[in-house]
Amino acid sequence: MTEEEHIAEQIRRNIIITTIDKIYNWGRRSSVWPMGFGLACCAFEMICAAASRFDFARFGMEMMRPTPRQADLLIVSGTVTKKMAPQVVRLYDQMPEPKYVLAMGACAISGGPFKDTYNVVNGIDTYLPVDVYVPGCPPRPEALLEGFIKLHQMIEGQTILTSPWYRKEVEREMPVPILGPRGLVLPGEGHE
Ligand code: SF4
Numbered sequence: 001m002t003e004e005e006h007i008a009e010q011i012r013r014n015i016i017i018t019t020i021d022k023i024y025n026w027g028r029r030s031s032v033w034p035m036g037f038g039l040a041c042c043a044f045e046m047i048c049a050a051a052s053r054f055d056f057a058r059f060g061m062e063m064m065r066p067t068p069r070q071a072d073l074l075i076v077s078g079t080v081t082k083k084m085a086p087q088v089v090r091l092y093d094q095m096p097e098p099k100y101v102l103a104m105g106a107c108a109i110s111g112g113p114f115k116d117t118y119n120v121v122n123g124i125d126t127y128l129p130v131d132v133y134v135p136g137c138p139p140r141p142e143a144l145l146e147g148f149i150k151l152h153q154m155i156e157g158q159t160i161l162t163s164p165w166y167r168k169e170v171e172r173e174m175p176v177p178i179l180g181p182r183g184l185v186l187p188g189e190g191h192e
């Protein structure tokens with residue numbers, strides 16, 4: 001293959017991939033299915049965002065599912081206690097690819113008003129790959145909607161060439177922490 005033919009082949013391949021990406025990402029970002037799952041007071045704002053006044057169905061997000069098997073967005077809405085963190089990570093692991101995590105509120109982002117207390121995790125991003133952070137205590141529904149728009153923009157910028165869920169060598173299952181007598185530890189780390 002000459003250099004000109006090689007360049008022409010690359011251009012043809014890129015046109016095909018970018019066209020597929022555009023259609024594929026449009027479909028995915030237009031129908032994100034969040035898991036119907038709340039942890040604390042922030043969950044009430046999430047519920048409010050789903051109701052008629054804010055109506056996140058306008059963003060294609062109305063299909064809240066009661067099972068992780070049918071959801072592709074985990075909204076961590078509220079305080080993540082050390083007792084609850086293993087369940088949150090397990091739910092994430094049970095979601096099919098591609099999947100996303102949105103940390104809603106100061107507690108989910110950093111522990112919020114309970115930071116460094118004996119029973120609360122200082123941010124779910126210690127255990128999960130968070131894609132979008134929505135700050136506030138609690139964030140208003142408009143802030144959550146803005147978080148959804150950021151998630152949509154992120155999905156639109158992805159390509160099937162580099163998406164981790166198409167790469168066998170990328171490990172996407174997160175280790176489930178274990179709650180022991182001295183707090184949470186990851187498997188293999190042993191208790192402090
Ligand atoms: S961030 Fe504020 S409103 Fe949200 S769960 Fe924590 S304390 Fe409650």
